[in-house]
Amino acid sequence: MKKIGILGGGQLGKMFIQNAVNYPVEIHILDPDENCSCKNLASSFTQGNFNDKQTVLDFAENLDVVGIEIEHVNTEALKELEKQGKTVVPSPDLLEVFQDKGFQKEFYSKNHLPTAPFYLIENGNELNLNKIQIPFVQKLRKGGYDGKGVQIIKSEEEIINVWNEPSVIEQCADIDKELAVIFAKNKNGEIAIFPTVEMVFNPELNLVDYLFSPAQTSSDVETEIQNIIKQFAHTIKSSGIFAVELFLNKNGSIWINETAPRVHNSGHATIEGNYLSQYDIMLRSLLNLPFASVENRCYSAMVNLIGAKENQGESYIKNIDKLTILNKTYLHWYGKKITKPGRKMGHVSVLGNSKEELEEKINFIKEHISVKAK
Numbered sequence: 001m002k003k004i005g006i007l008g009g010g011q012l013g014k015m016f017i018q019n020a021v022n023y024p025v026e027i028h029i030l031d032p033d034e035n036c037s038c039k040n041l042a043s044s045f046t047q048g049n050f051n052d053k054q055t056v057l058d059f060a061e062n063l064d065v066v067g068i069e070i071e072h073v074n075t076e077a078l079k080e081l082e083k084q085g086k087t088v089v090p091s092p093d094l095l096e097v098f099q100d101k102g103f104q105k106e107f108y109s110k111n112h113l114p115t116a117p118f119y120l121i122e123n124g125n126e127l128n129l130n131k132i133q134i135p136f137v138q139k140l141r142k143g144g145y146d147g148k149g150v151q152i153i154k155s156e157e158e159i160i161n162v163w164n165e166p167s168v169i170e171q172c173a174d175i176d177k178e179l180a181v182i183f184a185k186n187k188n189g190e191i192a193i194f195p196t197v198e199m200v201f202n203p204e205l206n207l208v209d210y211l212f213s214p215a216q217t218s219s220d221v222e223t224e225i226q227n228i229i230k231q232f233a234h235t236i237k238s239s240g241i242f243a244v245e246l247f248l249n250k251n252g253s254i255w256i257n258e259t260a261p262r263v264h265n266s267g268h269a270t271i272e273g274n275y276l277s278q279y280d281i282m283l284r285s286l287l288n289l290p291f292a293s294v295e296n297r298c299y300s301a302m303v304n305l306i307g308a309k310e311n312q313g314e315s316y317i318k319n320i321d322k323l324t325i326l327n328k329t330y331l332h333w334y335g336k337k338i339t340k341p342g343r344k345m346g347h348v349s350v351l352g353n354s355k356e357e358l359e360e361k362i363n364f365i366k367e368h369i370s371v372k373a374k
């Protein structure tokens with residue numbers, strides 16, 4: 001039985017294990033949080049810091065394969081594990097590219113993958129309004145997540161807000177839609193590309209509010225996206241699963257915004273909505289097994305269950321009975337004991353025969369279901 005170790009034990013790891021138990025494998029988890037979502041589901045749980053080289057080396061000593069469910073892990077350890085002959089997915093070199101938004105942007109331009117024009121700065125003094133004009137976007141190269149570490153500078157008065165840290169300065173996109181595509185590659189070079197999904201953001205929290213699949217775009221746009229992703233997949237020399245966020249601009253152009261080298265929030269609905277889920281494809285890429293169809297079974301949507309405002313403490317779902325009465329609706333609770341405003345506590349997937357059918361249910365769920373503190 002192959003022994004797979006995963007760095008990170010949050011909700012992505014939990015959903016990965018829920019699928020992986022159907023295969024003849026053992027899943028071992030390393031996470032700093034003793035109450036993490038995976039703790040009671042894994043073959044073994046090690047509490048420890050995945051950013052610490054020795055901790056990762058010790059964790060992986062008796063494992064065959066090492067994967068990730070978070071990108072901010074110690075790559076020096078992963079390089080050493082590869083040298084020892086273990087399978088590491090994705091390759092540590094590629095992981096380093098995606099750990100840094102500056103390296104990521106350089107990777108896209110070097111490989112002729114479309115992305116917003118940009119330049120890199122070490123500090124605020126290097127801002128150059130001749131290169132990219134206001135409005136522009138500043139993104140910290142490291143440490144940002146869920147929209148934190150990203151700001152749009154809209155006027156000259158706002159320039160005093162520019163962060164004095166290594167950053168990407170990027171042209172503002174004129175966004176029509178925010179889209180995402182998940183693709184995977186195995187060691188044999190086989191590629192699987194999921195249909196494009198469309199994200200709708202919560203403007204207050206800057207988190208995905210809900211998303212649906214397939215995205216409502218023209219067939220020309222879908223073909224162009226699939227071609228960009230194919231080019232991306234052929235460019236990389238690593239197996240793994242990758243979530244690519246894209247902007248469809250109002251002028252019809254498509255830009256890659258950013259890539260996560262792992263399973264992703266935008267792929268949750270693939271559990272019920274697609275013939276194979278992102279978690280099954282992740283497992284196959286770790287084991288170098290062939291892929292099969294990842295097409296949609298029908299229309300699907302995913303709504304995040306986010307900790308309600310002004311609620312901090314032991315969590316519960318308000319009106320869970322109003323949720324479970326709905327047809328073709330599936331709850332995923334991440335098992336986090338404590339809710340905080342804006343914290344991702346779970347999600348709900350919904351299937352249907354039309355986008356309208358999905359929207360009706362999404363609106364109902366958003367109106368009636370919430371995560372609160374007791």
Ligand code: ADP
Nearest residue numbers: 116137144145146147148150170171172173258
């Ligand atoms: P994070 O890594 O925190 O998810 P992103 O780079 O995805 O950060 O940016 C968060 C959000 O900020 C995006 O989903 C988008 O809404 C907005 N954004 C990012 N880059 C641009 C851009 N160049 N133009 C306009 N909006 C942007």
